Amino acid sequence: MSELLPNYVADQWITGSGAGTGLVDPVTGEALVRVDAQGLDLAGAFDHARRVGGQALRALTYRQRAALLASVAKTLQANRDAYYAIALANSGTVKNDSAIDIDGGIYTISTYAKLGETLGDRTFLLDGEATRLGKEPLFQSQHLQVPTRGVALFINAFNFPSWGLWEKAAPALLSGVPVIVKPATATAWLTQRMVKDVIDAGILPPGALSVICGSSAGLLDQLRPFDVVSFTGSAETAATIRSHPAVTQRSVRVNIEADSINSALLAPGDAPGSEAFDLLVKEVAREMTVKSGQKCTAIRRVFVPAASYDAAAQAIGARLAKTTVGNPRNETVRMGALVNRAQLNSVREGLATLRTQADLLHDGASRPLVDADPAIACCVGPTLLGTRDPDGADRIHDIEVFGPVATLVPYRDLPHALELIRRGQGSLVASVYGSDAATLACTALDLADSHGRVHVISPDVAALQTGHGNVMPQSLHGGPGRAGGGEELGGLRALNFYHRRSALQASTTVLHDVQPAPSA
Ligand code: NAP
DSSP states (O other), X not given: OOEEEOEEETTEEEOOSSOOEEEEOTTTOOEEEEEOOTTOOHHHHHHHIIIXXXXXXXXXXXXXXXXXXHHHHHXXXXXXXXXXXXXXXXXXXXXXXXXXXXXXXXXXXXXXXHHHHTTOSXXXXXXXEEEEOSSSTTEEEEEEEEEOSSOEEEXXXXXXXXXXXXXHHXXXXXXXXXXXXXXXXXXXXXXXXXXXXXHHTTOSOTTSEEEOOSOOTXXXXXXXXXXXXXXXXXXXXXXXHHTSHHXXXXXXXXXXXOXXXXXXXXXXXXXXXXXXXXXXXXXXXXXXXXXXXXXXXXXXXXXXXXGGHHHHHHHHHHHHHXXXXXXXXXXTOSBXXXXXXXXXXXXXXXXXXXXXXXXXXXXXXXXXXXXXXXXXXXXXXXXXXXXXXXXXXXXXXXXXXXXXXXEEEEESSHHHHXXXXXXXXXXXXXXXXXXXHHHHHHHHXXXXXXXXXXXXXXXXXXTTOOOSSOOOTTSEEOOSGGGOXXXXXXXXGGGGGGEEEEEEEEEHHHHHHTOOOOOO
């Protein structure tokens, strides 16, 4: 039997009492490790994190907590090789794709370490200026942000076992809030190993970081009014979490990052052969194949002027045709596996459903795999679909196939394109490609209310841009509507979720005494 990974709760490594769930190499089918959370004292674990971890973290200043984050980043950096090996085995990703998760996570913590430094030797934050409440200036209201005295529970998706942990943990720990992470079972190994390295390095105060691998059963029942829960995953699980009594009755604050039918738009006026056209083509092919399309921000719908439809299909297809798919251990392979059989089946089903309303423009799914047995490996080549009936083909605006699949959509004019994009009902990101600054600006503004991020690419930023799907810690991550309505990252804005706002109404003399220490 493979090794059973221990959980870390109440500052102890404890293995579950059950047989556990096996984690598997999605390319070779080899059994790797097992995870199990049965028999854990969850109430004790949450209580310890709140009491011991919360108190210790809140006793530190933002600058001190930022220094902890910098040390965490350093420890993770020192162990990168082990993380790459786990990602290769458990996620079946090529090196560049593993980097997005592993180095993306380390970069995000390092960014928050630097941001935290700017907050200086404070233990709470002022929110705006004091405002007088009456005619006399002596009695005023000052808003504060103080760390919540609860625990932050993270329930994460399988596609980012590293980044998904650290993009949430960095702002939580910087805020002074202890973390309990429950990674998705399929890829829990990397999360568990990273937590182990950080614990072994003795960086964080006791109780500050815990990891529970395996079933989520009973976790939400532990949540109390000042706790927060941050979830990334499917809309179905999000709905279960939203309807749990912890949220509906105990007002536990919840952040949801769910699925999203993201768009890329070529502005009217930028014809085939233009720089903007080429930039769109390149980015669409990249987004479809990075992490085998298993990115919540990946481009799912590609909008082009109707006159450019055929040229775009040909150009994107030509790029996709160069993508070698199979065993990531083979150096010629550019795209590895989906995470497991269940995801492969789900992608195949989703593709079949979309194909009832869309044509096949590039069929990567029927191409042979490199160095991988198609009967075992969870690999599938990239597939570009297209529709000539964007108004009638409702499924393309509604079904997220979480794999290397996108649909090309022709539009008549800009209002038509914007109306079609809105049928995604709120997304994490839309990218717009064009050369006319005025058109790009008004298009971006029109998309802003329904997208957490609008990524605008004109030829002048071609070499500088950070990519449609790359989530940068400086910018907001999250989206309204079906994307879950969540907000993560966005620089120091991320700290809001882990703080409580309170209005202090008092004499200016008292308010003077609650001023935080000056910043750095
Ligand atoms: P999922 O099945 O909803 O699982 C997500 C997490 O929820 C896992 O840790 C899972 O644990 C846990 N979970 C399952 N049932 C639960 C329950 N009843 N109560 C509490 N937790 C429960 O999603 P997934 O298939 O892993 O992830 C794919 C989806 O995530 C895609 O739709 C994608 O768009 C979305 N996603 C969104 C973002 C974003 O930032 N917006 C990022 C990545 C992915 P187990 O693994 O143990 O079942």
